[in-house]
Amino acid sequence: MATLSSLSESHATYRDALAAEAAREARQAWSRVDKDDVSGSWLSLIGRVLSVVTGFQVLAASRADTYTSEALELQGGDVESAGEVNPQAFAGVASDGRSLFGLLYRPAVAFKIAMSRGNSLQKSLAVGQATLDMAVRTQILDAGRVADGVAIAARPRVGYVRTLRGRGCSRCAVLAGRYYKYNSGFRRHPRCKCIHVPAKGANAVRREGLLSDPREFFDSLSPEEQDRIFTKDGAQAIRDGADISQVVNARRGMTTAGTTTEGTARGFARHRLQGAERLMPETIYRIARSREETIDLLRLHGYII
Numbered sequence: 001m002a003t004l005s006s007l008s009e010s011h012a013t014y015r016d017a018l019a020a021e022a023a024r025e026a027r028q029a030w031s032r033v034d035k036d037d038v039s040g041s042w043l044s045l046i047g048r049v050l051s052v053v054t055g056f057q058v059l060a061a062s063r064a065d066t067y068t069s070e071a072l073e074l075q076g077g078d079v080e081s082a083g084e085v086n087p088q089a090f091a092g093v094a095s096d097g098r099s100l101f102g103l104l105y106r107p108a109v110a111f112k113i114a115m116s117r118g119n120s121l122q123k124s125l126a127v128g129q130a131t132l133d134m135a136v137r138t139q140i141l142d143a144g145r146v147a148d149g150v151a152i153a154a155r156p157r158v159g160y161v162r163t164l165r166g167r168g169c170s171r172c173a174v175l176a177g178r179y180y181k182y183n184s185g186f187r188r189h190p191r192c193k194c195i196h197v198p199a200k201g202a203n204a205v206r207r208e209g210l211l212s213d214p215r216e217f218f219d220s221l222s223p224e225e226q227d228r229i230f231t232k233d234g235a236q237a238i239r240d241g242a243d244i245s246q247v248v249n250a251r252r253g254m255t256t257a258g259t260t261t262e263g264t265a266r267g268f269a270r271h272r273l274q275g276a277e278r279l280m281p282e283t284i285y286r287i288a289r290s291r292e293e294t295i296d297l298l299r300l301h302g303y304i305i
Contacts, residue, residue: 004074004208008163008197011067015060016193019140022056025049026136030107030129035121038128042108049104049132050092053139057091060144068151071198072158079155079200082295083304085147090303095142097280103139107132138190145186148196150281150303153182153294160196161210162186164217168194170230170248177212179205183285183294214244278302 029049034041064085069078094103107128114124152158164176172194175187179202188194199205218226218238226235234247279287279301288294298304 004071004197004205004210007070007074008195011063012165012195015141015144018056018060019137022052022140023133023136025052026132027129030132038111039108046104050101053100053136054091056140057143058087060140061087061090061147064147064151067148068198072200075200075204079158081154083154083299085151086302086305087147090143090147095139095146103135106135134190146281149186150298152196152198153298154304156291157200158182159199161199161205163195163197163210165193165195173217174214174245174248179211185282185285218244
């Protein structure tokens, strides 16, 4: 029988596989750049990568409603949603609101910077490839994650538990294992693998053992793992009794999205917004004064239909 833990892990594993496949196709494109004209040749290849990433973003977002419904069923029954998540709304734009095209051009910039610092051609190409890999994987994972958040926001009286996968990092460890309201933005860093577990409340997920204290996580690690994840000095301070949240700056490198003009020139939101800036879901969570207003704005900006 499925549990919340197994369901969320299966959901995340599916998304990981999408991100890995998208990264593989992006690497193939990068391998074809002209070494004598990396910037120019990458411009001619980037359209294919943009298409690949956009397609995988749609796939990553497409299971948000199903996943949320199944998670709530395990807690005693689904909650009627105010609308269906629109997977297309999470594609074609970077998760921080910038142009996806601009983000995918960054490998060429990273290559130039590496070359200017005296690195070899092969090393500089490797830097570009690593930059591309991180960007692609992050955008696939984020599309799915943000869609999950919208599916949660569209259901009354539903929030989520942030769940840490694997050993993670110190920043995620401090944020994980807590119950959050629907409008608590999901802070993440590049290639973050933490996920939402939809929840009807803290009590509903406490029985599953999904609520935890960061110190409990720290104590579950070996001294070597503690040093690796929290740094030697940080880990020693925690072992000596320091507050883990004070030792770890959980917000360092963690972001949520703002606004974007992507998706306003064409697509579902075009007629409704009439060229105005399109709000990212996490900005909507911050500014809306009620769940009803949140849902209205999510619908206006094309995230639910």
